[in-house]
Amino acid sequence: MDAQKATLLQLVDGNKQFRIPIYQRTYSWRQEQCSRLLDDVLAIAKAPPGPSHFIGSVVYVADGNFMAASVNSLLVIDGQQRLTTLSLMLLALRKRASDGVDVGASPKKIGNLYLFNGNEEEESDDYIKLQLTRSDKDTYRKLCLDHPLGDGDNNRVQKNYLFFLSAFESGRADPAEAFVGIQRLQLVYIALELGKDNPQLIFESMNSTGLDLAQADLIRNFVLMGLPHGLQERIYNKHWFPMESRFGQQYKERFDGFMRTYLTVLTGSIPREDEVYAAFKKYVNSLSPSVKGEPLLMERVAADLDRKSAHYAAIAFGKEQDAELHQSFHDIATLRADVAHPFLLELYGDWKIGLLKREDLLSLTKLVESYVFRRFLCGMPTNSMNKTFAGISKRIDKTRYFRSAQAEFLKLATYRKFPSGAETAQMLEGKDVYNTPRCAYMLERLENHFHPKEPVKAAGYTIEHVMPQRLSDEWRACLGENADEVHSRLLHTLGNLTLTGYNSELSYRPFQEKLEMREGGFLSSPLALNRRIREQKEWGKEQIQARGTELAAVVLKVWPEPDPSTLAEFAEPKQAEAELYDLDHYPPFAGAIRGLYLKLEERLLALHPAARRECKKLYVAFKFDTNFVDVIPLQSKLVLVYNMAFDQADDPKGWCRDITNISSWGNGDVEMSLSDERQIDYAVGLAEQSLALQMQE
Template identity: 40%
Template sequence: MKATETNFLQFLKGPKQFVIPIYQRTYSWTKKQCAQLWDDIERISEDVNLSAHFLGSIVYVEKGLYHVTSVPQLLVIDGQQRLTTLSLILSAFSEVMGEQIKTCESITSKKVRNYFLFNAEEDDDTQYKLLLTQKDRQTYIDLLERNEFEDDHSKRIVENQKYFKDKIMKSQLTLDEIYQALNKLIVVDIALDRDKDNPQLIFESLNSTGLDLSQADLIRNYFLMGLQPKEQEYLYNKYWYKLEMKFDKLPDSSYFDRFIRDYITLKTGVIPKIGFVYEAFKSYVTEHAHLTTEEIIIDVYSYGQYYVNLNLHDKDPVLENVFRDIRGLRVDTANPFLMQVYNDYVQNIINKDELITVFRLVESYVFRRAICSIPTNSLNNTFAALSKEIDKTDYLNSLKAAFIFKTSYRRFPSDEEFRRDLLIKDLYNFRNRNYLLRKLENHNRKEIVNVENYTIEHIMPQNKNLSVEWQTALGSEWEAIQLSYLHTLGNLTLTGYNSELSDRSFSEKLSLVGGFKDSPLWLNRSVSKFTTWKKESIEERANILAERAITVWQSPTLSEDVLKRFKKNENESKSKTDYSIEHHANAFSSETHKLYDLLKTRILNIDSSVHEEVKKFYIAFKYGNRNFVDLLPAKQTIKIWLNCKFGELHDPDHLGRDVTDIGHRGNGDIEISLKSETDLEPIMDLIQQSFILNSDQDE
């Protein structure tokens, strides 16, 4: 590797061509970045004491990739964005001179083009100093040649060059002053020898913060950078570029990174942290060294197509109907599992009906949990591990058993729990209210009703100043009834006549044009059977809708014989790692056991989703998948560790000890000793703080 500080304009002079590899991202500088560079140029020009301005480095491969020509072709590894932007400035500068808008004594327009933009003595593509990637290439060439742009040209290339041209024309600086400023620009010229240097390692060190490139960008470069150009172009064009085009149709660019994270989760069963997806991917590839680069890219390509179908549109209308419902719930954490199921369908391990059954079970699981307000922060780990719980020789039964066996915060809510919470939940302010009403309305319908064409209607009005007629219908407790039942299932429906219905009496809402009796909607037919609307009416209709909901979002069921078979397997798999409180029996004294029971009761009462998990060396209390307090019983005391950094909690009594650098059993850096019941209250306050801190963190 050779690194040299050099004048940028001198760096461009002489026969050479900088080639942006096909796998590099396209030109992406925004107006904000261009404005910053232009401000720097003006400042440089005005500061006579400033002899140089450092721009950064340009890293390229000097040997070993391209055939020998009269023009050395240099493969740019890093710095292509600033190299492109500076070339756009030079293009704009030469155009202003060529159009005689301003004059310059220091250099001519022809020399700017011949020195810095073209290899003047060459033909074909070798005449251009800079060859960009993908559609940027033709746009940049058309810009230099003053050709008409193609319909799908790179708008950013054109817009940024125009921005600099406008700045040059309107600037108070002369062209000579601008040219002198450009002459002060300095870059570090880093030339790599492919036979001696490792471009990938150098590229990683230059992009170690991960701020400039997305995780997907880094992975693409990791795959393609080390290959020969023809192989790069083949794999990029055949797979990666096609996948990027599919992802471009999704709402934002972050979907590609999220897909890669889900792909690694699916393959390894471990969820990488957002900023470390690239590292996790490299580890996965290293562990699967028997696979070729093409085999891995093909696999990524296949799962990427599944991901796009799941999150955008599937060409199969039957599957698309199912996928649309999953999208409506916005449960991205299920994607690793759903992609695996989709792959099993493509590989003919399951048929379409089985695929639909699996997806409907997942939909019911997620929706029932949302209705029952079960925390979602454990769902990603649940779905990451779920495919391992499936016996592919008995796919559906094993999945149903896996759901049935889940308890505590992972549970699949029963019909009773689902019904109970559905009847009392504030559904008007529920995130998935439209999804709920759409599914209830369209159950078993072939002519689908588009809920988006309707608005939510409160049968008993929202107006706190209810009319005398409504007060009479509801009875003397009308205020309490309105407060308790207003936003609940029984009182909500859909209408296209919201303004007409407004706060009218129930009899008017029934009979007017567009009213409940005149409506084609099933939800309104369930209202029109009533002659009055009061507490009992709301409850009765809520029960009708809840029964329908139990049919729409079904729970898994298995016969006792089948369940016993999977229960046996479940017990066998758990027996190796599960512990009960008896495992720690010898550690307790009668006094500390009593103290432990008191403490356990208080901790479990913090939240209904808090659960105890006995480990080999300590007893954990968890919210979701996260320990927030760990206990270790002894004869004289109970050791307590809080899963927080020392100093994070408000501890006025200084009960916590800093064990950050001291070996200990539990999680976290705060250790407390509980010796008597009198210390319970202040310790519980600290445990409560730890719970709040940990419950706020997404797993």
């Protein structure tokens, strides 16, 4: 590595070409940054002679044959935004000089000093000192050669060039002063030698905050940066650019979501959004030595990303060509069930290689939708589903894929369970469906169940309360003496809701009028959801509940549960009966310490509905997914071991002991002794911390 100070002229002097690698992000500086740089250039021009103005660093890779070619090609690792912006400023100065304005140098001098390799022909790729990437390259070349710009040149390169030109033409900036300022600019250039220096490590250290580059940029650079130019070009053009294209304008945001899903499938662990790059590096570095030693490892990695990103786009971006699969993925997207993407990505990939039949893939996507929606209807927490979908495929027997997958859904227990039909129907009886974000989705799916080949979209209709939200005297008379109670309890339930295109016309009218209205009345409505309503002569408690029961049965068909017979088919093999323990098993609980324990137990089990107790041989375990605290009974105290790292515990009183790498009967690195009821609040607070960490994983 060679690091030296230099002026801009000293950096670019000689037959050199600074080439921006294809994997680098395109030029992205905005007018605000260009304006700030121009102000700095003007300020240094007006300052008394003295130290030059430092504008940062430029890092490039020299290929070891620096003097062999007529034009030495230097691959820019860091600093492309500054180099490009200064070049655009110089192009604007050159244009003003061509127009006869005194800039302090002729157009030819500016070009030969900073912009062109004068010994090369204009048509040569080596003529222009700065070679940008992708669409930026063509626009910049046109500006350099004074060629007319087209519609495809409407990018940051053109806009910032025009900004500088306008500043010089309008008098906002004096071109001669700007040229003086540019000559005083100073930077540090760092020349790396291919094969000796690691450009990726240097690049990471210069971007260690993660603020300048998105996770997508960092991953792309990691894959491509250290490769020979020809291999970079091949991988980028064959795999990376197609992937960027299928993600569209939201590439960076979508890519991060894809990478989280991709890594979850590969590793079984869900990386945090701001740690996707670190998790990807860890995955690549964890590949076996034989794989890591392959010269084309990164090409294999890029090819797999390309292939899986196409699967992901089909699932998440509506790009699936199969109409039924497309609709099923759309329904899952409507539920905002992104947590299911790892499971769906694995299913889709297995379908593509023939492990899973197309019909079974479709049925399993519908089962995913059912699982998510039934849990929503039953008011079950959503924070466990990411771990459920991250791990469920690992337990599937792929030789009997479809039935095994159904069995795994049925094996989910406690807070992760697949709600049964009876449980779902019961929850629907009095559930406020209207004030949920899924009401229109639910009514649309129910309607289309009756005529799937002629689907309607809920967006074209309004949700209608048959019994209106405000009761008139006619409605009170219809509902009877318990009108307010019936109205309060059943207004927003499924039995009282439907779709209509005439919500304002129906309004608060009496039921008979809503039936018989010539335009928009229920009798003339073509919607299947209104069939039972059309058959009624009055509308009250009995009618609402009867229709609710009828629609609840349809809900169970639209969102089915797995085949219950699969559970017996894939039951776990019976293990030897383990010795059973209870509280009487522990000798200390024959004494006074048992009372303290029972008060603690009550508080620990109250932390979460899914918290449970298991009596082990030497301690009592309190579990969620796994142990979050273990209680070891002694004669005069309880020893609590919390399942978390010592530095994760918030222990302001200093009552905890670090037992990292110390043998213990419990699970975890944090220990606390409990001998007094007044310590229970503090002990339970620590248990809550341990439980919260487990739930976040």
